Amino acid sequence: MRRVIKVGTSLLRGSGGRGTEAVIADLAASLSGLWQRGEPVALVTSGAVGLGCHALGHGQRPTELEALQAAAAVGQGRLMALYDQAFAAHGRCVAQVLLTRGDLASRRRYQNACRTLQQLLAWGVTPVINENDTLATDELRFGDNDTLSALVAVAIGADELVLLTDIDSLYSGDPRSDAEARPIREVGSLAELEALAGVAKGGGRWGTGGMTTKLTAARIATASGIQVRLADGRDPAVLEALLAGGSPGTLFRPSPSPLEGRKGWLAHALLPKGSLRLDAGAERALVERGASLLAVGVRQVEGSFNRRDAVRLLSLDGRELGRGLCALSSEELRAVMGRSSAEVRQSYGPVGGAVVHRDHLVLTLASAAQAPSAG
Numbered sequence: 001m002r003r004v005i006k007v008g009t010s011l012l013r014g015s016g017g018r019g020t021e022a023v024i025a026d027l028a029a030s031l032s033g034l035w036q037r038g039e040p041v042a043l044v045t046s047g048a049v050g051l052g053c054h055a056l057g058h059g060q061r062p063t064e065l066e067a068l069q070a071a072a073a074v075g076q077g078r079l080m081a082l083y084d085q086a087f088a089a090h091g092r093c094v095a096q097v098l099l100t101r102g103d104l105a106s107r108r109r110y111q112n113a114c115r116t117l118q119q120l121l122a123w124g125v126t127p128v129i130n131e132n133d134t135l136a137t138d139e140l141r142f143g144d145n146d147t148l149s150a151l152v153a154v155a156i157g158a159d160e161l162v163l164l165t166d167i168d169s170l171y172s173g174d175p176r177s178d179a180e181a182r183p184i185r186e187v188g189s190l191a192e193l194e195a196l197a198g199v200a201k202g203g204g205r206w207g208t209g210g211m212t213t214k215l216t217a218a219r220i221a222t223a224s225g226i227q228v229r230l231a232d233g234r235d236p237a238v239l240e241a242l243l244a245g246g247s248p249g250t251l252f253r254p255s256p257s258p259l260e261g262r263k264g265w266l267a268h269a270l271l272p273k274g275s276l277r278l279d280a281g282a283e284r285a286l287v288e289r290g291a292s293l294l295a296v297g298v299r300q301v302e303g304s305f306n307r308r309d310a311v312r313l314l315s316l317d318g319r320e321l322g323r324g325l326c327a328l329s330s331e332e333l334r335a336v337m338g339r340s341s342a343e344v345r346q347s348y349g350p351v352g353g354a355v356v357h358r359d360h361l362v363l364t365l366a367s368a369a370q371a372p373s374a375g
Contacts, residue, residue, distance in 0.1 A: 003034065006145060007164045021086075024086045052074035093124070095126070149217060164232075165232065169250040170249075223264070224260075273310060276312070278297050293324070295355050307327060308326070324357075327356065333355060
């Protein structure tokens with residue numbers, strides 16, 4: 001089994017007398033055990049900003065982008081030194097991989113990242129992956145490493161994504177404030193995930209995630225056929241039990257009709273630059289017949305984008321139906337929306353035949369798994 005393990009800042013800071021070094025040492029021992037059993041694993045880690053703040057003597061996480069980037073620059077080397085030392089104790093080698101959202105939004109760079117990660121795993125090296133906080137701007141940030149871990153799991157074709165957190169499972173409500181909240185041991189479908197989307201909110205003082213982002217990560221991974229486990233990372237025994245086949249925490253079942261390859265990239269890695277609102281006929285054509293989107297079905301163009309930029313495809317009432325690469329710019333599309341394909345071709349030639357071709361489109365609505373393939 002090929003896995004991605006994600007560990008957040010709140011865990012790496014340690015608790016109950018266990019410091020960061022001890023947490024990383026325990027993690028390295030568990031993951032080295034996987035390698036010894038012939039099970040490749042990649043690690044997605046937070047912690048650079050937190051370690052940077054600690055080294056600088058800052059008692060609070062910065063809020064300004066420049067300060068966050070500088071703190072990450074101070075902390076990233078310290079973070080990797082701890083991982084390198086911890087894995088070396090078990091005869092394992094690690095590799096630092098820093099990514100921004102832009103690295104995965106570009107198809108070419110996404111494929112390059114995939115090949116690099118695959119080669120590291122083939123060599124028996126554990127990729128230690130983090131967001132490149134030192135360089136990432138707001139528009140190119142993942143916002144949390146939960147999302148990054150899900151995209152990495154898709155990129156390497158993982159069988160399982162493990163999200164380690166500071167709570168023992170997903171709950172029906174916030175257990176800190178809701179006495180009636182009950183643990184949810186299994187989530188069986190994307191529809192159940194969508195229904196749970198509002199269960200948990202916010203993040204801790206030192207984290208940027210929270211349960212909401214973990215549900216988003218679970219949606220991305222399970223839609224691509226990857227099993228997801230959410231488990232308490234504060235106790236090393238929990239991870240050991242999970243990796244040995246136990247069932248602590250919450251299990252998210254993978255979709256029985258997963259997105260494949262390029263479709264997963266279109267659905268989750270791209271950064272949409274605008275939105276198109278479609279009439280009912282175009283919505284039916286996309287959802288029920290897996291058709292391309294034609295200009296005649298576009299009723300409104302939102303945002304500014306160039307040819308081949310990613311756009312969201314919305315129903316008239318604002319529900320997201322899918323995402324894809326638009327053949328025309330926003331300015332060009334505004335001039336021809338609602339017109340027939342023959343009229344569009346008179347202005348733009350073959351490129352205007354389909355505003356978003358079915359080969360460059362993926363459905364993302366909750367019921368998409370039951371819709372015909374758009375590929």
